[in-house]
Amino acid sequence: MPTENFMDILFSNWQHTLQPFGVDQVAAENAFNDLVTAYSTPERYYHTLKHIDRVLSTIEILQGYTNNLAAVQLAAWFHDVVYDTEAIDNEERSADYAFELLSNLGIPESIITTVTRLILNTKNHQAAVNDYDSQVLVDADLAILATNQVDYKEYAHAIRQEYGWVAEANYITNRQKILERFLQRSRIYFTPLMSEFAEPSARGNIQAEIQSLSPG
Structure with missing residues (x-):
């Protein structure tokens, strides 16, 4: 079970990522709670909030390679939000989840488009030569x-x-x-x-x- 301090740090990271977009505080907190619920289901043992925290920490180390750091960080939050080991469309469903939630938060469409593309690229853990944002997300996801x-x-x-x-x-x-x-x-x-x-x-x-x- 995540500790209170761990959750505080995660929430602070979430707020920091949303800060440039002027998201309403209550809406941001509600969205965070939704993410916590999704990543805390009992059938998860690795794809948990601990994994998200590790991915975000690695992105911080690799941020110098990114073109759109906020989009990479948002994609990290959502890339495993839907995780069913009996399904083959987790990334697609995670991208849809991100699209809906980020749209409701008023995140610009251009950012959301980038976020969903980044999430889909985690499916096969591949990134194009010049797609530096995908490279960072994929590397962070595989850092373990x-x-x-x-x-x-x-x-x-x-x-x-x-x-x-x-x-x-x-x-x-x-x-x-x-x-x-x-x-x-x-x-x-x-x-x-x-x-x-x-x-x-x-x-x-x-x-x-x-x-x-x-x-x-």
């Missing part, structure tokens, strides 16, 4: 792959819990395929900072997880 071994094991376990309905053999097969696809990419991360400093750790963690999933 390069974390220390203890946190990585916690992450891998949490993902398994979210797919608790999947039989063990099927989970192992599908998880290995996903992880191997990352290793087959020429680069996991797009921003120079993550590519240089996080890529080796991410590849090591992924290889270790694949090995841990293999029989014997």
